[in-house]
Amino acid sequence: MSGRVHLDRDAGVAKLRLDNPAKLNAFTSAMLDDLAVHCDAIERDRTIRAVLLTAEPSRAFCAGADIKAWADLSPADFARHWVRDGHRVFDRLARLSKPTIAVIGAHAFGGGLELAAACDIRVIAPTATLALPETQVGIVPGWSGTQRLTRLLPEPVLKEMTLFGRRLNAERAFACGFVAEVSDDPLSIALQIAEHLRKTSPRATETAKYMIHAAVGEDRAAMIEALGSGMIAASDDKAEGVAAFADKRQPVFTGR
Structure with missing residues (x-):
């Protein structure tokens, strides 16, 4: 595969790792393809009990979609392919039968926030922030930011982010119930949470x-x-x- 999403397996835990740090782990079409393939592989592997979504160290967990990947698309192709492909893949992640945890070690903007929202729960670093900045580049959230996120965040908070461009810090995200825990080491916390699944059916x-x-x-x-x-x-x-x-x-x- 030519994208930059890797699948690692260890002791019943699968790690989906975004690996595009030079572009703040922003998504490309090839990364969407990788994620879809990996989700299918995870679903077929009965040894996997939990899935962690992580990212290579960068100033962002995921800065959203790579603007160069969609900027030149026609309006029809933008809606027909880019938006719908993103929805299809993120929905595939959301509907995995295995429990999923997003490990947000840095900022999650736009599609990066929508990606984290597709997981069952989220753990975040105290310095990470969440944002939906799409209107600042003349578009709107397209990978479930106005849909799935309405079930996970209070409406006024989502409007602050979407309409006014305000960022949500880790403390407030925890207070809203959007994240399960705030930690200086979110990966360790996520692994501890996943470990509990060994005791469950x-x-x-x-x-x-x-x-x-x-x-x-x-x-x-x-x-x-x-x-x-x-x-x-x-x-x-x-x-x-x-x-x-x-x-x-x-x-x-x-x-x-």
Whole structure:
């Protein structure tokens, strides 16, 4: 792959690592492609219990989208490809069955904040700030900044950031409930949180995440059908139906 998002695995923890420090870890099309591929690999790996989203050391966890990647796109291509591709990939991250933690060691602006919002929880360094500066370059948030973030931040706070360009510091982000903890070493805290998953049932954790997502509207239709399908797949009727199909006979269902 030609992007700059790496996947590392260690003791049941997957680390998705942004690696574009020269551009403040800003996203390119190739990075979106990498992230999508890695999410698919994580979903298939049953040994992974938690996913940490990190970034190479820089003045920013992620400064958003690389302006050079979209500045020359036509309005149609900007909407049809750049915005929708970003949504598709960030949604893929948000809907992983594994618990996800964003490790925000530095500033998260624009798409970087939207990326962190796609994780289940966030841990932040005390000096990091959050911002949605899109209107300063003549655009609007395009990767769920006005949608997913409305479920995670109070409306007036989101309007401060989006309409007036105000930054949200770590302390206030914690007070709003957007981040789980503020720490000088957010990666260590994230690993400690992930360690707790060794004491939990993988299937119960996955199901609980689906239930919460169904309640808040995160791909509600798929979450409801995943929950129902998982329940029915464990039934005697499902086993009988598959066996009858293979034997070319009428199934005898018992309701169990």
